[in-house]
Amino acid sequence: MKTTKDTTAPGDSGDVRLTGIGKTYGAFTAVHPLDLTVPEGSFFALLGASGCGKTTTLRMIAGLEEPTSGTVHLGDQDVTALPPYKRPVNTVFQSYALFPHLDIFENVAFGLRRRGIRSVKKQVEEMLELVQLGEQARKKPHQLSGGQQQRVAVARALINHPKVLLLDEPLGALDLKLRRQMQLELKRIQTEVGITFVHVTHDQEEAMTMADTVAVMNAGRVEQLGAPADLYENPRTTFVANFLGTSNFIEAEVDSASGGELVLRAGGGKLILPEARNSAPTTTGGKVLVGVRPEKISLTHADDAGGIPAGRNRITGRIAGAGFIGVSTQFVVDSPVCADFEVYVQNIDRDPRLVPGAEVVLHWNPAHTFGLDAAQDIDAGVETVEEEVA
Amino acid sequence: MATLTQAPPVAPPPAPEKRPPRRRGRWTPYLLLLPGLLWLLVFFALPVIYQASTSVQTGSLEQGYEVTWHFATYWEALSEYWPQFVRSVLYAASATVLCLLLGYPLAYLIAFRAGRWRNLIMILVIAPFFTSFLIRTLAWKTILADGGPVVDALNALHVLDVTAWLGWTAGDRVLATPLAVVCGLTYNFLPFMILPLYTSLERIDPRLHEAANDLYAKPSTTFRRVTFPLSMPGVVSGTLLTFIPASGDYINSDLLGSTDTRMVGNVIQSQFLRILDYPTAAALSFILMAAILAIVTLYIRKSGTEDLV
Numbered sequence: 001m002k003t004t005k006d007t008t009a010p011g012d013s014g015d016v017r018l019t020g021i022g023k024t025y026g027a028f029t030a031v032h033p034l035d036l037t038v039p040e041g042s043f044f045a046l047l048g049a050s051g052c053g054k055t056t057t058l059r060m061i062a063g064l065e066e067p068t069s070g071t072v073h074l075g076d077q078d079v080t081a082l083p084p085y086k087r088p089v090n091t092v093f094q095s096y097a098l099f100p101h102l103d104i105f106e107n108v109a110f111g112l113r114r115r116g117i118r119s120v121k122k123q124v125e126e127m128l129e130l131v132q133l134g135e136q137a138r139k140k141p142h143q144l145s146g147g148q149q150q151r152v153a154v155a156r157a158l159i160n161h162p163k164v165l166l167l168d169e170p171l172g173a174l175d176l177k178l179r180r181q182m183q184l185e186l187k188r189i190q191t192e193v194g195i196t197f198v199h200v201t202h203d204q205e206e207a208m209t210m211a212d213t214v215a216v217m218n219a220g221r222v223e224q225l226g227a228p229a230d231l232y233e234n235p236r237t238t239f240v241a242n243f244l245g246t247s248n249f250i251e252a253e254v255d256s257a258s259g260g261e262l263v264l265r266a267g268g269g270k271l272i273l274p275e276a277r278n279s280a281p282t283t284t285g286g287k288v289l290v291g292v293r294p295e296k297i298s299l300t301h302a303d304d305a306g307g308i309p310a311g312r313n314r315i316t317g318r319i320a321g322a323g324f325i326g327v328s329t330q331f332v333v334d335s336p337v338c339a340d341f342e343v344y345v346q347n348i349d350r351d352p353r354l355v356p357g358a359e360v361v362l363h364w365n366p367a368h369t370f371g372l373d374a375a376q377d378i379d380a381g382v383e384t385v386e387e388e389v390a
Numbered sequence: 391m392a393t394l395t396q397a398p399p400v401a402p403p404p405a406p407e408k409r410p411p412r413r414r415g416r417w418t419p420y421l422l423l424l425p426g427l428l429w430l431l432v433f434f435a436l437p438v439i440y441q442a443s444t445s446v447q448t449g450s451l452e453q454g455y456e457v458t459w460h461f462a463t464y465w466e467a468l469s470e471y472w473p474q475f476v477r478s479v480l481y482a483a484s485a486t487v488l489c490l491l492l493g494y495p496l497a498y499l500i501a502f503r504a505g506r507w508r509n510l511i512m513i514l515v516i517a518p519f520f521t522s523f524l525i526r527t528l529a530w531k532t533i534l535a536d537g538g539p540v541v542d543a544l545n546a547l548h549v550l551d552v553t554a555w556l557g558w559t560a561g562d563r564v565l566a567t568p569l570a571v572v573c574g575l576t577y578n579f580l581p582f583m584i585l586p587l588y589t590s591l592e593r594i595d596p597r598l599h600e601a602a603n604d605l606y607a608k609p610s611t612t613f614r615r616v617t618f619p620l621s622m623p624g625v626v627s628g629t630l631l632t633f634i635p636a637s638g639d640y641i642n643s644d645l646l647g648s649t650d651t652r653m654v655g656n657v658i659q660s661q662f663l664r665i666l667d668y669p670t671a672a673a674l675s676f677i678l679m680a681a682i683l684a685i686v687t688l689y690i691r692k693s694g695t696e697d698l699v
Contacts, residue, residue, distance in 0.1 A: 063603075064604070083603070084600070085605075085607055090605065093600070095595075097597040097600065098601075100620070101620055111606050114605060114611060114615075160605070
């Protein structure tokens with residue numbers, strides 16, 4: 001599910017290439033000059049909080065926004081100076097922007113007719129079948145539900161066989177259940193038609209379930225780019241670590257390095273970090289942020305600490321809170337090295353002693369540890385996530 | 391009171407003791423309609439009935455009139471004054487087309503491009519209403535006066551040669567010609583065109599323009615296929631608000647025209663107030679009303695606005 005799709009040979013003529021593209025509005029920089037290549041046929045997500053420049057980037061590919069600097073290439077063609085109606089690119093707008101005076105058939109046929117294609121009936125009907133709206137062809141947009149309108153918007157764009165389909169938060173207006181359903185639907189359509197999709201979203205789960213490659217954007221810059229699993233496991237900044245899922249951070253000092261492993265000191269204890277998973281400078285005595293995901297951690301009552309296998313990273317603490325959510329229990333552990341350590345424990349064998357106030361030992365496989373440069377805000381990306389969820 | 395106002399249910403209320411509060415709710419809409427209905431009854435319906443009876447009366451001012459169901463008055467009025475009818479429709483239609491041509495770009499500009507100037511331009515559009523219709527029309531008499539700068543300029547540019555050849559003006563003057571009357575009508579009814587146009591253009595989501603652009607429609611096609619169709623409700627109400635009053639107008643023809651530009655409004659006015667032939671005047675009024683009604687119905691059918699959102 002989270003593997004990068006095989007793309008055809010490099011230098012393929014269908015890639016979207018952004019070179020030094022940037023956008024400023026007066027003194028405000030919406031997008032800092034960035035380079036980005038979207039391989040042909042891939043499902044690419046631009047992920048970030050509102051105002052991070054992801055939509056502006058998308059609109060520059062569509063031609064709806066003129067870049068202040070840089071160029072946009074579709075394959076070998078430089079389209080930077082082309083108006084939107086001359087670009088082989090189509091957009092699914094956030095609010096769908098269906099033409100209210102035209103019925104569904106004519107909405108979908110719009111692009112074909114503008115390109116002078118006379119016999120559109122067969123193509124439109126096939127496209128409406130693909131999005132399962134064959135019955136609704138003669139209805140007006142306002143007679144359809146949100147999910148149906150969304151599918152019309154997709155059909156209206158896809159029928160033109162664009163080189164790239166741009167999706168601007170296409171699922172934002174739908175409720176949660178419908179959104180999940182449409183995510184799978186879009187993914188199915190993308191696999192079926194094989195067109196490059198560039199999807200803008202602020203929903204990290206959406207980006208991770210759908211995309212082959214995710215670019216996490218923050219304050220007009222691309223923070224990190226990669227396959228969803230890679231971004232999740234190996235975040236290179238605290239923003240990415242916090243924006244994609246939840247991360248625990250421990251401030252530690254470098255003690256020594258040997259055999260591909262870094263030994264770190266934190267609050268009297270020692271932690272091991274694989275060198276390959278560290279993106280911080282590693283001079284002895286230097287500061288490193290040690291990160292670990294909540295689901296990688298095991299929780300053992302202090303009385304049983306002797307039974308923990310050697311070689312695991314361990315820290316001690318006291319349970320401050322526990323929330324039972326069915327498949328797992330989410331603990332918040334107060335530890336000397338980190339105030340709110342989050343731990344998700346699968347509900348396989350529940351230890352009845354693990355209640356708030358209990359002394360515990362947290363331990364995890366050192367391979368699940370990642371190291372980040374300590375010279376950054378630990379909480380970057382945290383607030384935004386909560387904001388979007390609320 | 392608001393808490394008692396409920397939508398009347400389809401099924402009759404099952405419990406009779408619940409009726410008193412419900413009844414009040416049920417009558418509220420009619421109570422709200424009452425003042426308006428009374429007003430229309432006294433000042434519209436009664437005069438119309440009175441005029442209808444006048445139009446089929448015969449007699450004279452000295453001996454008094456009585457209803458004789460003399461429908462021939464209609465035929466006589468029509469056969470004598472049909473040129474004025476035709477002229478009214480032509481002038482009103484020309485003024486309406488001119489209003490649309492002048493008003494649409496302005497309404498478009500206010501709706502999509504004016505930015506912070508929007509309110510100022512709107513005030514300028516409405517500003518003429520601060521003075522009376524009569525004074526505004528009299529001002530045009532000065533503007534189009536013989537030997538005035540406007541007429542001199544038009545003469546120098548040989549524009550009047552063209553309009554004279556078309557029959558819109560006579561010789562080297564503008565005043566007392568059809569052109570002057572149509573210009574006056576256009577000027578006086580322009581705001582009635584701009585306001586509904588602006589309202590319907592302003593409601594169009596600018597993202598629809600982007601969507602059309604994105605779907606290979608160049609700006610002119612976007613206008614033709616998206617903007618204009620979506621502004622049709624404004625076009626229809628604007629043209630109606632211009633055409634209907636313009637076709638019954640007599641002030642513009644009176645002040646800016648001549649005996650050759652008399653419209654049906656002028657005839658009705660002189661029949662009523664100068665010749666005192668009330669039946670003919672009433673019959674003319676009814677023919678005008680019927681004609682406008684017919685034209686408007688046909689127009690609305692043709693433009694298919696009921697199909698628009």
